Amino acid sequence: MMAAWKRWKNLRVVSQLVFLAAFFVLLWQARYPLEGPIPMDLFLRIDPLLGVLLSLAARVLLLSFAVSLIIIALSLVFGRAFCGWVCPMGATLDIADRLLHSQPKGAKVKTRWWKYAILTVVLVAALLSYQGTWLLDPLVLLDRTATAVVLPAFWFLIRALFAATSNIPVLDSPAHNLYSSIQGVIVPLAQPVFLHSMTILLFFAGILALEKVFRRFWCRSLCPLGAFLGVVGHRAPFQRVVGPNCSECGLCRENCKMGAIYQDYTHTNRADCILCLNCALICPEGCTSYAFAGSKHSPATFNLSRRRLLGAAVAGVVAVPVVKATRTVGQTSARALRPPGALPEDQFLDRCIRCQECVQVCSSTGGCLQPSLLETGWEGFWSPIAHMRVGYCEFQCILCSKVCPSGAIHKITLDDKQNRRMGRAFFDRNRCIPYDRNEDCLVCEEHCPTPEKAILFDIREILCPDGSVATVKFPYVRLDRCIGCGICEYICPLPGEAGVYCTRENEERWGQESTEVITQ
């Protein structure tokens, strides 16, 4: 009997590792040229909580999340099996628990209600049109951390190894050939640069540190998806069953990493049990098993009193104006351009879950997209902005719009992209080389990608301070042609602030056409 449970437990661990690996493989699929049969945002779209809250907040039924009905069905039959067997965040936490030697402390259950309170807050806020799930959804959290921290660090390590070999003459040539063959396959061509990635790491590290309190602290106390699946699956027929031979030794309860076993040892809180099978494995009498036992066998407990529920609902109501009032008007955030095809700002922020899929795919081509900090206000925290000094928006690229799981970036065509303005370029004539030094430069004009150049130049004779006359090409912007792609700002050879930069002026969001005909 024990041997059988051991096999089932091993199968669970394998399942967790396979899903964790699949998560990273799919995320790494989000790169140019975006091939592969399985959609790279699948792990986000199987998340029913995201589907429900996004649809509520945006007042649109997002059918792309229909695939999450599989997880709903799974939960209706097996409770929170998703959390124990599938969730890559759960697998990450189990690994962290091993490394941190976290104790299960199954008798400690006082924080259980927190997650239902969090779920209430985000649900109420979504009803009032604010989508706050982006902060704590586990799949989004992992996606964001993997994109901004884990994958870049992994790539940096590989690059550093190859950089070291390039200085050893015998290794240089074979290492270069190997490196070239893995570029674009295992490592991206350019190391991504995320200016604020440490904030994402700190947030995630905080969640990992809480595991020291007890095992699966996050899943027991904080995870809104766990709470959602607990509510959905709290009457699931497949559940833990304890036979009559129970000696009430208490091992199962003490070792339950979800704190889901009641004091009588025989009944289980089905809203918290993640079917990890550890209790069956540890039971000295061998009387614990899992089976279909009808929907009324064990009662679920949420510990969310009426007072707490009301408090959470009020917090959800209050959160909406508090957060939305931080929205910056166009002036302060004008340098933070949104991806091409982005919805108008209010809709964009309601939809964007900060999963960083667009940032991930962008880092494999132009590399301008970044998780923001406060450039677009607190409401826009970690939302994608284009930083044109770090990268630029590639003229032939619409990959960010293809990977966005929530539709915050509309799925545009290349023709849409090449004829829509993200913003416009400005010359800073105090810094631009021809204006500042009376010398030619024109790197911006060279790179300007619009078929008819948006950056043109005048050739003028100019009197230099030493009395000589120089003939210099002075660049300027044709407003009706500039789409604000930012390659001019990116490529400007000046150190620090560029001599030409882009702002949101003249931007055309999806569904919000310019009210003015732009002419020169």
Place this chain on the structure above:
Amino acid sequence: MHQPITRREFLAGTASVTAGAMLLGPSAVLGTAPVPDVSVVKGSDAVAAARRALELLGGMSRYVRPGSIVVVKPNIGWDTRIGYGADTNPDIVGAVVKMCFEAGARTVKIFDRPCNEARRCYMSSGIEAIAKSQGADVTFVNENRFDPVEFSEGVRLRSWLVYRDALPENRDVLINVPVLKQHSLPMTQNGNPGLSIGFKNLMGVMGGNRGEIHNHFENKIVDFCTVIRSDLTIVDATSVLLRNGPRGGRLADVAKLDTVIAGADPVAVDAWSVRTFGYPPEDLDYLVEAHRRGLGEIDLSKVVTRQEKLE
């Protein structure tokens, strides 16, 4: 666009050929036609034009010895489609690679440091696929493999980072395969458009912040080419961007000149390309500077040239 050779140029060319032949002795006069400095071949089949251009120069084996390591440097600078004149015609690159192997090359290396994302450029230019199919090693530029090079004769540039595989000590032959196109950077006289040809194309082996090459370009690019010299330049003037270069994007800006220009003298080849584009090479400032510094001949009346038109 294309200007036929004038009688004066023809006579001058003939005279210089005759003078050269007399110096070489009777065997050259009595043997096959003398080997020209530059060949200019017009023909709608780019592969045939490239092959003929090399035949007229005496064959690829004059430049590529058996067992040699060859670097072929096309322009793979931009993520644009074939035929738009921003990147070198892939058929010409493929033909060059094939000729190198026919001449006995051990390795043919192809790389460029593009302006757009490298994989996009390698794929959309068509160059990666065709060069690989001909057996070339097509690799991405590796940021760790740039080495500083001193320019002892440099007027503006003292030193710059150069890609390791392009350094003279790491290869036997450097074949520059640029595309002729309009480029606003190079300074010109008499209002003629600037052009990117062979000299500008060698910026693809430069590391560092290449934008800094743009001011005093005519000095800096010549400084660079005093050390990084191509042994052979084969210019793709098949689809030529007339405006909105060097990236382009409209077929309306592309002229079908169907011409391949080849030769060992980098100044003479660029000069012939300028004439093919339609104005006197002396109007392109960096060529005047390169000639002044002794890198080659700008006066086309002194350049032995074979022109041919393929049917």
